[in-house]
Amino acid sequence: MQLRMLSNARAALIRSVADAPGRREEHALHCVACKLGLAADVVLATALLTCYAKRGLLAPAQRLFDEMPLRDAVAFNAMLAALGASGRTVDARKLFERVPDRTTASWNTMITCYCKAGDLASGSEVFDASLRATASNVVTWNTMIDGYCKAGQMDAAQNLFDRMSSSSSSSPSLDIVTWNTMMAGYLRHGDPATAITMFRRLMCKTKQQPEQTRMMPTTVTMATVVIACTQAGDFTLGRRVHLYIRQLGTRIDAVLSNALIDMYFKCGSVDRALDVFATMPDAPNLFCWNTVIAGLGMNGHGEDAVGAFRDMVGMSRTRHAIRPDGVTFVALLSACSHSGLVAEGRRFFDEMGLVHGVEPGEEHYGCMVDLLCRDGLLGEAVRLVRAMPIRPNAKILGCLLLQARRSSEEEDGVRVGEWAAEQIAELNLHDSAAYGLSNMYASLQRWDHVEMHRSMANAAPRHKQPGQSSCIGCTN
Known part of the structure; x- marks a missing residue:
């Protein structure tokens, strides 16, 4: 009976640790585990270690790991990840060398540590060692590709991608994460055209695959290609991608919605942008509201941009409360400037800090100076610039x-x-x-x-x- 109670307590504690909302709760659960004699339980201790690490509490995580009487591969990997997240790659490598039975996850975690630290040479060395140890999988390859992409080494990333896509290669087959990583890499480093080319290759590949095993694009894929179309000015393809999204029934989240809204605004299709915004399956977040306000202003609908801002602020009394930020006010003041709404611009500029707690920065002053100068109010613009707390x-x-x-x-x-x-x-x-x-x-x-x-x-x-x-x- 007592054994069963301890087993139930263990399971409850593990669930509680995973759901702990803060440090105080985690510490309390740790104390409970010690009182019940469960602190030595490797699963429970690893769960606590992971929670500490996620909150950046490396010292208690390390102490907990050091006090564990038994450590399995999961515990070692959790500690490796904690050290890597804290930038302690040297300590992570020392621990990696001590792992008794390295799993594929161990190799992947160490590669991630080096890539996060920007040490691609060491990351590549561990990657090659994992291949020799036949301990790699598609996650290993994707991790290394992602490291190269984030460092801007697109040639090295493309080389690994090509090796994976070669039918004669011993590497694992490409998965949708590989494609998404490459597309995002090209987009991040200012090459939207190649990101679009990658998307076209992906579409050709999926058509050649049997329907049962077909690799389908994800929400991330679609958001990436829509952003690439916007940056490249290929709005025809962007509209076709939107139609394809509807045909596939792809889940539309806030990121994809925001990408579509931005694309339609930038190609001048205000009605379509607002339709995407109005039909979002979830409540719009701050990024979506900012895009709408900026897009309306960009297209000369300054009064509508002001109305959108008021709608957003009016939601503060609902459960979807959203607070405007500095980006919101850049979009709003720019909209006022482009539409000649001087009185509104003055009022919003004054309300930034007083009402919304957002201190005006360089860009906000720039918007106000532009607004005043467009209206011929040079004297007022000069007085504003002279009163700036920062250098213009x-x-x-x-x-x-x-x-x-x-x-x-x-x-x-x-x-x-x-x-x-x-x-x-x-x-x-x-x-x-x-x-x-x-x-x-x-x-x-x-x-x-x-x-x-x-x-x-x-x-x-x-x-x-x-x-x-x-x-x-x-x-x-």
């Missing part, structure tokens, strides 16, 4: 300089242009600022100032900060 960047100053040139018939415009040019000059963009200012003076036929500023530009050192454009208003 070249984009903000360039906006002032451009508006000053448009207002160059007035002396105020010249003074603002001079001030903006001086500020830009301090950002190591003197040549562009000086020439921009000289063009403004030329429009006033003040040739003495033109000659002076062009001489300054020619005499100034022509060096740029790495990664910056020499054009006024551009920062990379």
Whole structure:
């Protein structure tokens, strides 16, 4: 009877550990396990170790592992993963060398540790060793491919992919994760065209497979190719992919919905974008709301963007409460700017910190300066920039300089242009600022100032900060 009670207690504790909402609960369950004499149970101890590791509590995880009287492969792998997640690759390798019976999961965990740390050379070394030990599987290969992709070594990733796709290779067959990893890798490193090519290859391959064993694209596959179509501007294929999603009955989650919404907005199909948003199977998250607000603003529907923002904020009284963030306000203020909603823009800018707890940053000030300058309110824009708690960047100053040139018939415009040019000059963009200012003076036929500023530009050192454009208003 007592044995049965302990067995039931063990099972209950394991379930409780897995569902523990926080550190305090985990510690309490650990204490209960010790009192019941179950702390030495390898399954229960491993479950606790995993929970500690997920919360970044490496010290108690390590102590628990060290105190375990018996350790199986699962316990070793859990500790390996904990060390790898904490960036302790040297300690992980030492532990790996001590694993008595390495499983495929042990090799995969060690490869993941190195890839996460960016040590692809060591990761490749362990990968090759796993092949020699005949301890690899498709997860091993996918892990190494993912490591190469995240490091931008697409040639190395493609080489492994090609080896897997070769019928004469001893490697495991490609699975949908392999395809998704390669597509995401190309997309992440600015090559959406190749990501689309990979998708087309996948579709050809699936058509050649028997229906019973056909490798079907997943939600991740579809989201990746939709984003690739958007980046490549291939909206025709994007629409066809959306139709294919409907035909397959692919599960549409927030990520895929957001990708479709963004694609339709960027190709100008506002109604279709809003239809995807309205028919989302789950409540939209903050990313989807931000995309809708930005998309409406981008397409000249500023008032609708404001309405969408109010709808989102109005949900705060429901169980789907969403708080706007800095990205939300960039989208909202940009929408106000593109539609000339000056009063609304001022109000939202003022409410950012006071009502929503979002401190205005560089981009928000840039949106406001753009909004005011578009409406010809140069003086108000200058006052806002002078009151900024952070130094204005070249984009903000360039906006002032451009508006000053448009207002160059007035002396105020010249003074603002001079001030903006001086500020830009301090950002190591003197040549562009000086020439921009000289063009403004030329429009006033003040040739003495033109000659002076062009001489300054020619005499100034022509060096740029790495990664910056020499054009006024551009920062990379």
